[in-house]
Amino acid sequence: TDELIKRLNRGITKAAERDEQEKQKKKEKEKLENLPDWSQSDIAEWLASKYQGQLAWNVEEQEWYHYSSVTEGIWSKGSTERIGRLVKNQVSEIARELAKSGKKKPNYTISFVNGITALVKLDLEVDKWNEASGVLPLLNGVLHLESKKLMPHSPQNRLTWCLPYNYNILATCEPIQEWLLTMCNGDRALMQLMRAYLLGIVTGRTDWQKYLELVGAGGTGKSTFTRLATALVGMENVHTTTLKKLEKEKFETASIAGKRLVLINDSERYAGEVGKLKNLTGQDSLPYEVKFKQSKGGFTPSALVIVSTNEIIQSCDYTSGLARRRISIPMFNQIKSDRQKNLIEHKNGQMRGEFLPYIPGLLNWVLSMEESKATSIVKNYEANVPSLLAMKARTLVETNPIADWLDHFVVYEKEARTNVGVAKRDKDSNSSHWYLDTNKWLYANYCEYCHNSGTRPVSLRRFVTLLSDLGKNQLGLDIRKERDRFGSYFVGLKIREQSDTSPPLITGNTSVEINISPKPENTNVINRLWTMVMDKVTTVMEYVMDQTVDGDECDGCDGKNEKSDEFKNNVEFQTGCNMPEEEQKEEKEILEEVLEMPSPKVESVITVGDRVSISDCPGHWSWASPFTVRAIDGEMVALEMVNELIEIGRLEKCSK
Numbered sequence: 001t002d003e004l005i006k007r008l009n010r011g012i013t014k015a016a017e018r019d020e021q022e023k024q025k026k027k028e029k030e031k032l033e034n035l036p037d038w039s040q041s042d043i044a045e046w047l048a049s050k051y052q053g054q055l056a057w058n059v060e061e062q063e064w065y066h067y068s069s070v071t072e073g074i075w076s077k078g079s080t081e082r083i084g085r086l087v088k089n090q091v092s093e094i095a096r097e098l099a100k101s102g103k104k105k106p107n108y109t110i111s112f113v114n115g116i117t118a119l120v121k122l123d124l125e126v127d128k129w130n131e132a133s134g135v136l137p138l139l140n141g142v143l144h145l146e147s148k149k150l151m152p153h154s155p156q157n158r159l160t161w162c163l164p165y166n167y168n169i170l171a172t173c174e175p176i177q178e179w180l181l182t183m184c185n186g187d188r189a190l191m192q193l194m195r196a197y198l199l200g201i202v203t204g205r206t207d208w209q210k211y212l213e214l215v216g217a218g219g220t221g222k223s224t225f226t227r228l229a230t231a232l233v234g235m236e237n238v239h240t241t242t243l244k245k246l247e248k249e250k251f252e253t254a255s256i257a258g259k260r261l262v263l264i265n266d267s268e269r270y271a272g273e274v275g276k277l278k279n280l281t282g283q284d285s286l287p288y289e290v291k292f293k294q295s296k297g298g299f300t301p302s303a304l305v306i307v308s309t310n311e312i313i314q315s316c317d318y319t320s321g322l323a324r325r326r327i328s329i330p331m332f333n334q335i336k337s338d339r340q341k342n343l344i345e346h347k348n349g350q351m352r353g354e355f356l357p358y359i360p361g362l363l364n365w366v367l368s369m370e371e372s373k374a375t376s377i378v379k380n381y382e383a384n385v386p387s388l389l390a391m392k393a394r395t396l397v398e399t400n401p402i403a404d405w406l407d408h409f410v411v412y413e414k415e416a417r418t419n420v421g422v423a424k425r426d427k428d429s430n431s432s433h434w435y436l437d438t439n440k441w442l443y444a445n446y447c448e449y450c451h452n453s454g455t456r457p458v459s460l461r462r463f464v465t466l467l468s469d470l471g472k473n474q475l476g477l478d479i480r481k482e483r484d485r486f487g488s489y490f491v492g493l494k495i496r497e498q499s500d501t502s503p504p505l506i507t508g509n510t511s512v513e514i515n516i517s518p519k520p521e522n523t524n525v526i527n528r529l530w531t532m533v534m535d536k537v538t539t540v541m542e543y544v545m546d547q548t549v550d551g552d553e554c555d556g557c558d559g560k561n562e563k564s565d566e567f568k569n570n571v572e573f574q575t576g577c578n579m580p581e582e583e584q585k586e587e588k589e590i591l592e593e594v595l596e597m598p599s600p601k602v603e604s605v606i607t608v609g610d611r612v613s614i615s616d617c618p619g620h621w622s623w624a625s626p627f628t629v630r631a632i633d634g635e636m637v638a639l640e641m642v643n644e645l646i647e648i649g650r651l652e653k654c655s656k
Contacts (some may be wrong), residue, residue: 017057018328035097035648037105044119047090050431057125057325060299061257061288062143065160071460073153074162076135076143106555136202140166141212144365145203160258164201164234165360173361175354177229179343183221185333185634189385194225199366201233201261201304208378209325210279211305213311213395216331222308226263227344230307231351231359232366239303242266243313247276253286266309274315281305281325308511318400318458318466327381328395330390330633334349348353381591390608390632391566396474402458402466405449407506409496410442416494419487420464423447423457438495445495466489475506507608544600587625608632612639612651626654 036042056065056075064312066078068551073162091108099105136143136189137159141150150167152157167225177191184190197212199205214222230238237260246252246264256262262280279286285298307313312328332618344353376382382392397404426433435444442481443460450457458466464481467490471479479492627639629651 005443005556028292029107035094038094039204040112040115042120043091043094044116044123047087047116047120048123051120052126055120055124058120059125059127060129060297061291071139071298073157073159073164075155075158075160083118084113087120088113091116101161103392104136126158128651129158129160131159135159136163137162139163143167148367161237162234163232163363164236167363168360169364171358171361171364173358173365174655176358176362177365179221179224183225183331183333184638187385187387187634190329190387192369193377193381193385193388193541194379195366195369197304197306197327198229198362199369199374200231200378201229202363203365204260204302204304205378206281206283206302206304207369208304208375208377209282210327210381211277211307211325213307213309213313213326213328214331215309215328215391215395217310217334219334220331221333221335222331224343226306226308226356227346227351227353228362229261230263230346231344231356232362235346235349235351237261238263240265242276243274244272244305246280247273250287251289251291253280254288254290255301256286257288257299258303259301262301262305264305264307264309266307266313272316273314274317277305278317278321282321312395312398314399318402319469323396323400323474326395328391330391330631330638332633332638334644337628361499375636381653387633390507393608394631397506400470401450401453401455402463403470403506403637404453406467407447407468407504407508409445409449410505411494411496411500411502412479412492412505413494414478414492417489417491417622418442418493418495419489420460421487422460424652439497440494440495442490442493459478473490503607504609544602589621606632606637606653611654612637613654614639614646615650615652 036046055078056066056067057063058065064078064080064083065075066082067073069078070076091113095106095108132142135151135157136145137153137157139162140151141152142154142157142159143150148169168619180194181188181191184194194212195209200208200210214225216222225372236278237258239259239261240263241252241255243264243266266279278284280303283300284302287295288297288299289295315322342353344351344355353549373636382389397407419441421437421443423441423444423446424436426436433448435448438445438448443463446463447457449455459461468479468481469479469492471490477492479490481488481490483489606627606629608631610629613626613628616624627642629637631638633645634650635646635648637651638645645646
């Protein structure tokens, strides 16, 4: 019996081996049958069929793209050499398989491989690389923005970028929200604006035609916010540059293609042309030029822009083209050096820091804002974030000399009529003016301002065009340029005289009402006082309802039949003498605290340009007092000659 079992096992094993050999021979035969003939056209057709959906030639960019070669589900660029090596390996494999069939192993040259690659390119070319819209690519799938459903990756989506983390619907980001609110000085409207712009970066809302300009000294959170934005979309989807490099170097714009965010760190002062910045933020085409390659036209960028700078960017463009795109955000909440932390940083090619685990939660918080609401906030930020009005006015006068002149030396009067005139030198050595008729002609007055401020004036013709654009398009004034036999003139503008008391034309309309709210340490005292008063009123009402004057005898405590002088008209009024001593003692303590509280100081309205003094002014500042208000941001005020923000409650407006 054992011998029979052994024979059966050997027979079964041999039969299985024969079946396996037959299957292997069948597979090799099918493989040989499926191999192409040894010609460039047949091999190219075979490779194109094999790599359909994995390789593609982008005709617009003249670049190879390879699916899932770097990130699963994402198309990434593949160099010509890399694709050529892939084709060469496939050709070598075909030659070996042909040799196994008994045929002579064919030889090939580099021209043979290049010819196959060129033919494959024609078969796999994509004329228009249209990425799927309304979706957001992540490591674990593609998020449908409208339904918030996560779908699997697909080569048909044509996605060339991806957020570098998984989608987690349960993730939150409370620490990031708290930090952002602190950096905004508690201004929730400003925080919502920055949140909306982050949403625009993620979803590619270049149609907003806006860019953020973060202005402030070091240690105010500018770098932390830009790193948060970088971590949100991924370092590989961000391009960092400077304004000078962007405008001057011809190959710089090619690096922006396919990016979601452009960071401009402009620590150096630049005052040149900003044509490429306007194209980048205005949905216009940018040139795509790569070194040692033939230029192939332009591309439309899909990136939004954040500018981080210590001072407002200057340029020679004074039109509304750039001004209407700019959202200047003051970053004045400086953190002391001993309290500063690296909340998030880029080091050795990776992001790290306390905020990094909260980035998926930041994405959820950003995506939870409706796109229509985000669009309204960004497009109409002046109405939605009132605290930025002063910053917008300050930015305008600091970047546009004509606006600065208009702010100080011109008054808006609807029916006024002032000639443009010319700028003629005043040759009188005793004259206090450099030009003639500065009190009658707009251009002469402007040139006088330029001479006194060290600014180079623009030509007369450009001055008229820029002044009209500034008044109508940027300031919304009802002015118009007309002409008669005496020359051009503006209706609605008048040169300021000494008797004119109207505020500055641009910065004088950004006022802030001082909110006199009780300090946090006094809130508890006020609540306790209010409770005590309400208890007294309730006690008196209950007593009146329950007692009658005729039916009660005086017990010396209820006070009903006592003389009226027992009702003392002061803060120590007692409703009865049955009150426990502990309650009387507590009332006395509350009243003493109230009497010791400083009475609120009624402040007048402080506006930009006012002269103010500082209570408890440090000695090293006192030489510059009174100070001029440069900007107002919530409860904090920036003063000239003072390098830090001052609480508005410490300021007192000086009488004129």
